[in-house]
Amino acid sequence: MNALYIVLLSAGSFFVLFVLDKLMGNRQLSQMSFFDYVVGITIGSIAAEMATDLESDWYHAIIAMTVYALIEIALTFISRKSKKARKILNGEPILLMNKSGVIGKNLKKARLTLDDLISEARIQGYFDINDIAYAIMEDSGNISFLSYQSGNEEKNNSASDLSNK
Template sequence: MNILYIAALSLGSIVELLILCRLMGYRQLSQMSMFDYVNSITIGSIAAEMATSLEDNFFYPMTAMIIYAAAVIFLSWWSSKSIYVRRIITGKPIILLNKDQLYEKNFRKAKIDLNEFLTQCRVSGYFDLSQLESAILEENGRISFLPKSEHRPATPKDLQLVPGKDALVANIIIDGHIMTQNLKVSGKDERWLMHQLSAHGVSDVRDVFLATCDLNNQFNVYLRSPSDQAPDIFT
């Protein structure tokens, strides 16, 4: 009976976690700041307590999760209204390198050593610090690099080119199912879709794994593979 009870509580805690994370926003799922990290591990710990509660007090951790999530939502709202509060909660960027000057004091403040900094430089493709104009430690713990103008990649503007505008791509068939809303937003209808599939030699929508169309009417279709095993070209 205890096993079934724990299973029910575990499922309940998962559902509550999903709801609370949705309310708190997608930042919980992306690169987290220190504030987001503390939120996640705290709510996760409370959820674990709820899932393994063998007594009849599971309502207490469930209530604690709701109160904690409400506090997080309030602090997030408050920090969006006040720069001072935002700096207290999430911190602010720290300049580690600027104009060929490494700021040792900021390294100590950020609790990051020089070897770790150089590793991050190499991971980002910069093996020579003289190629960098600035390096900034962001609130989420990642380092942003600004290369010097002579070392940054050339852009179409540098080459005096005028490329065509990029366009959003709509997924109009996914796993053999027509995404009606996406098709409508792209300004197309099923008649147009069937004509495009026919032009690509496709007679049945169920044979399509993915079909996309951008705002420039570029249509791409990917058929289901006859085998789930991808070819091994690296042996």
């Protein structure tokens, strides 16, 4: 009997997860904010607990998952309507590097080292940091680079400029 109950609870939690996912909107992992990711993990954890905790009432887990989903939906709605709320909830892009060089205080704000920036530049195909006109950490956590070639900018910085900022 316990095995059948676990199967039913698992199917029920899966169905609730499916419905809540549709309500919250489908997004790829790369499009999710950190907050969205944490809410998703939390809802999944509650669903797993629902499927395996035979002592608790099953509807408590559904209520908890629904509350998390509704809060996430409300915060997403608010952030879409208000630029100030979006800035608070999602953050804002940080200029890490401009034509003058690396902006050290912004690297600290982004909690990155120069090595992190150079490594990400290499990953994105920029093996000479002097080819980069701008580097921006997006609110998603990704770093965008604009080369001098794509921006028709003149090179202005040297390797010594980069390490002195």
